[in-house]
Amino acid sequence: MEDNKKYFHALQVKTQKCVACMKCVRVCPTAALRIRDGKVQMDEKRCIDCGRCISACKYGALVPWSDSLEITKAKKYKVAILSTAYAGQFSDKVSYATAIKAMYHLGFDEVLEESMITEYYGKMIKEYLKSHPQIRPVLSSNCPAVVRLIQVRFPSLLPNVLHLESPMSVLAMYYRQKLHLEKNIPDADIGIYQIVPCISQVTAVHQPEGNISDIENGAISIQEVFGEALQVLPEAAHDDRKIEIHTKGLSWSVSRMEAADLDDGRIKTLAVSGIPNVIEILLKIENQQIDPYDFIIFHSCTDGCVGGVLNVENPFIASSRIRHIISIEKDTKFEDDQIMELFQSGEFKVTPLEGRSIMKLSSDIKTALEKMKRIHQINATLPGLDCSACGSPTCITLAEDIVEGKATMEDCVVLLRKKVKNNRKKVIEV
Template sequence: MGKLHSVSLNRDRCMGCTNCIKGCPTEAIRVRDGKACIDENRCIDCGECIRICPHHAKSAQCDPFPDLTSRNASKPAAVLLPPSLYAQFGPPATRSMIIRSMYAIGFDFVYEVAIGAEACSLRTREIIAEKRALVQSGGSDFSSVFPLISSACPVVVRLIQMKYKALIPHLIPFDSPMEITAGFARKDIASKLAISPDAIDIYFLSPCPSKRTVTINPLGQNKSEVNFVLALHDVYPLILSALEKEQKDTDAATLHAFVGLAGSEGVQWACAGGEASTLDTEKYMAVDGIHNVISILDEIENERLKDIEFVEPSCCFGGCIGGPLTVTNPFSAKARMRGFIKAAIDDEERSPDKFLRFRHLQLASSWKIPLEANNSMQLDADINTAMDKYEQMERILETLPGLDCGACGAPTCAALAEDIVQGNALETDCIIKLKEHIRKVAQDINLLDL
């Protein structure tokens, strides 16, 4: 199995300041021997530690930009553009210009991930209707089937696998827009060029590290259709310079090897709430920011969220436009995105045949492998041992000062108690306990001297 996450630490830059440990939603970080370390099994690639670290010691690992000029000519390179890419550029840039810039950079084929997003919206509408009919016929309780939870954000899916296992059946169980588009692109190019689907390199421009992890360790399938993931901020300067060379927009239909523009529904997915707004329900909730997502998942788990059919949780503030690998701040990006969505709606109204929306109905395929729970937060696989450890943890916690200061390298006193029980830390890692210990040793020595 490949690496389980895509966030890495530059040890030379890490000052051991402990800023990052408190922001991590899965308590995956500890500071040991003056340096942060990430528990591979617990990291869900939310990128919070990248944002928080004042010393820029954390970064996302993506693939290097390829040499598109001297590569093997028999292996075409296709690039998939997420809707959040458009929001990185202000006027006069248009979607067509951004798509054309990718050919100028050297890619042979370009596909919009928004076409996969449209396919997901269509399938989700069907699933909501099916579940609604089930509830109305008395075949199921509302709370046992709703709310359905979007699986578009891989960070949220991994969070649910780890901390909210009871909610796994609520996840929309089909491939992400990226995977759907990659699968479509592979088949489309293979048929156009009469080559093997394996003889095509597919690149994805990513707004976040979790998209790279999901290509190495896919969700709901054995193998990703995406071969390489490029950080959006690495490719941004190349696109900008190609855009500067070409200030004049032309019709998208004239683009070389371009399959066709996605409709406005897919483009909307860039922002938080964009996916939910494409569904036939008013009973939806969109929540962004990983800590807000956690609050809402707590509510769902405790059945406190009534009368909601669909929840769209996004790890990043603002949705994918707020991903840690983007360039533009999410507020400007959201304002720009409105322009791109409006243009997409206008285009659709002008020439509806130009859009692919309904041709991709059949694209959203279900997960082939059932999603499994991640037990990394369990104290032990054996329930009796886990209960013993829990009791030990509680006893240790009572003796700790309860300041949650982070000076021990764990985010809270409870996390330190857990580390002690698991044999990964000592009580004297707590500086207050260490002082007490030293004082007691000193007293014992004094008593011996007397």
């Protein structure tokens, strides 16, 4: 099944740096990577930008891409939206308020936090659950890698996905309108930039699924911002401007804390993080082998957004710091009922998500059956070690690649070795 849609990926492949170590091939949850002719290849349609291969690659062949801080210069009025994970990157010596002030010293006119919106977003989820009683469980759409995973591997569950913009995009949409109406700033002058913890959020900003593009003007990595922020920390520490900080909502950087925040005793929530766990739970939902949950929060990274590859700090340290900030710092409640009005008028709705057809062997079932038969036959002759030395992740995927004409039996190193051994025996006998 081929479609001609072009896919943007924040995952960049630097072919010349690949040493064919196969590590990336083994960790990819959608079998999007192969090593062919000694170099890594990525299938654009299958890649969900989860970033697991980036963590696995030690040679710089798979690297993240994100917008540079430089791009903010193009706009007159610059707004940063900080992911909740940002708060976990700085050591205890740097207060959360100082970390936010540093952003102003990097040239932003306004700094918003994802954590401002979580309370309203929780309300939206609850209203969504109420207005969609026939859909259970509802699956969170906050993690773009998981949404893409569902499109690629679990298209039957797409109707269950929360069809709402992510919290950061909701905040961006609301704020763009507000700047326009209240400060009379022309839209062309406004630059809204997400400061993100992972590549899937970069991809989501540049190629959103099921929503209108151009909500944000760019996605800059926490890593890059962190490096620059360190330079301006001394000034930021002495900056006595009054800012409000929103700490309660920082809990959404950690899956379990988000689930606890949403569970008011009336809705039953589940938090799942890490791709292998996410896949296991999605399989269970598909087979209806799971307790009846109202809302399930999925994050492809360990522990939630704190685990993203564009962060600086280890996810467990970051989540501990965030917990500490929540308990010691005073939260400011963010209030503007305009947001709920926009929600009620359907402003944050997304168009129905569509699947990607990578699972189907063919659009015609008879051809698909023929192919599957040959795949099973070839697989039966393969060693079953799933060693990935051939460049395909498992024996069964090599069998598929052979049937699709993308590999040959000779690619199996184990069989080749046996053959060579046998031939040697024969030569010696002669």
